[in-house]
Amino acid sequence: MSSRRLKKIILALGDLAFLHLALWLTLVIRYPQQSPITQWFNHWLYFWPVFWAVLLFLYINDLYNINLVALSRRFLNRLLGVLGGSGLVAIIYFYLNNNSNISPKTSLLIFLFTFGILFILWRGLGRLLSERLPKNNLAIIGDNSRSAKLLTELSKHPGAGYQITFVLKSITEIDLLKKLITDKKIQTIVICDNFNDDPRLRRALFDCLDSPILLFNYSDFYENLSGKIALESINQSWFLENAQGGGKNYFNFIKQVYDWLLAFLIFIISLPLWPLIAIFIKLNSRGPIFFQQVRLGKNGKNFNIIKFRSMRINNNDSTPTTANDERITKIGSFLRKTRLDELPQIINILKNEMSFIGPRPERPEIASTLEQAIPFYKTRLLIKPGLTGWDQISGQYHSPSTTDTLEKLQHDLFYLKNRSLYLDFTIALKTLATIISHGGR
Secondary structure (H helix, E strand, O other), rough: OOOOHHHHHHHHHHHHHHHHHHHHHHHHHHHHOOOOOHHHHHHHHHHHHHHHHHHHHHHHHOOOOOOOOOOOOOHHHHHHHHHHHHHHHHHHHHHHHHOOOOOOHHHHHHHHHHHHHHHHHHHHHHHHHHHHHOEEEHHHHHHHHOHHHHHHHHHHHHHEEEEEEEEEEHHHHHHHHHHHHOOOOOEEEOOOOOOOOOHHHHHHHHHHOOOEEEEEHHHHHHHHHOOOOHHHHHHHHHHHHHOOOHHHHHHHHHHHHHHHHHHHHHHHHHHHHHHHHHHHHHHOOOOOEEEOOOHHHHHHHHEEEEEEEOOOOOOOOOOOOOOOOOOOOOHHHHHHHHHHHHHOHHHHHOOOOOOEOOOOOOHHHHHHHHHOOOOOHHHHOOOOOOOOOOOOOOOOOOOOOOHHHHHHHHHHHHHHOOOOOHHHHHHHHHHHHHHHHHOOO
């Protein structure tokens, strides 16, 4: 188990413990004249689903991100969102639960406030301990573009708990490796350079096998750390091992089933909204209700993506959207922030042209330019495009520029390699949090 995963598990177990403590303190405050033990048995069973709601909201609001700075404004804003969202769910739950013999209006308010204070103290303590606890001493073999990229990525993930102890820059220093591991108490080594497959490197690494260290190649460590695929590590064997779909037949079948069922359900439930949205679009600006544009689908097949129109038709050169784009109408801005403009893509999913989760589909003319500049760009077309994806929950907006597309492609290839029901569920939850907290462009 990685140290990052262990830290997240410890945080979650602590949160669960403090949820119980918050309920106990709530009962002591709310019923000072009564035994808290008696009240505990009256309340705990009904509050247990509330506990899980809070934990779920913590997760989708990225409060288990070990790189998030505790007690920052971003942290506190997300915590307020968690308390508000889980509180609303709790109110609905208690209202619908006719079997409950309690009506915890005041208790619920005290409980959420108490847990919020305990959560801040717990995360603050966790940050303090994290700074005091010894780091995982990391050594890097190689001084090149890969090691430089890895150092940059490590600086973005302080919560991973690694401390750069030394960088072995030349094969002439390889004889010092054994001594450095002992003197510097190295726990992890990442190999970023094989020094032209020099036998001295193999011999030095073999001599270190009796040491309590973890050895990683660059591509595996980079992927585990960043959630991206290092493009410079991709070769023909990578595609043979990871890009073929034969080993994903069961997943592909289940994904196809839930894509269609969920799309059909959303279509039926949302259908009354469609004429209302259409009326507001027509009243706000001239032009069609729907926006359609050719996009690249699976295996490079063209299809027409469908959205509710959110931009003016007049003086629109169809260039990619920018921040504060003046072409976006007032109703269009609302539709984008709530993601309602994406709703007609349900039709694309029902037509088997798209999926809920996958790389976002690109325009053919943009893709053609990117293919010439970026190796392996067409690999993302091996699976169906999606409404949302691994890149969309990365917290960064990526434009169609070459630099941004390189970043986006690394995320898309990570999804291509690691796609699973669990990863899809994670992306869906994080997308929900993005919609609630950040809006759209």
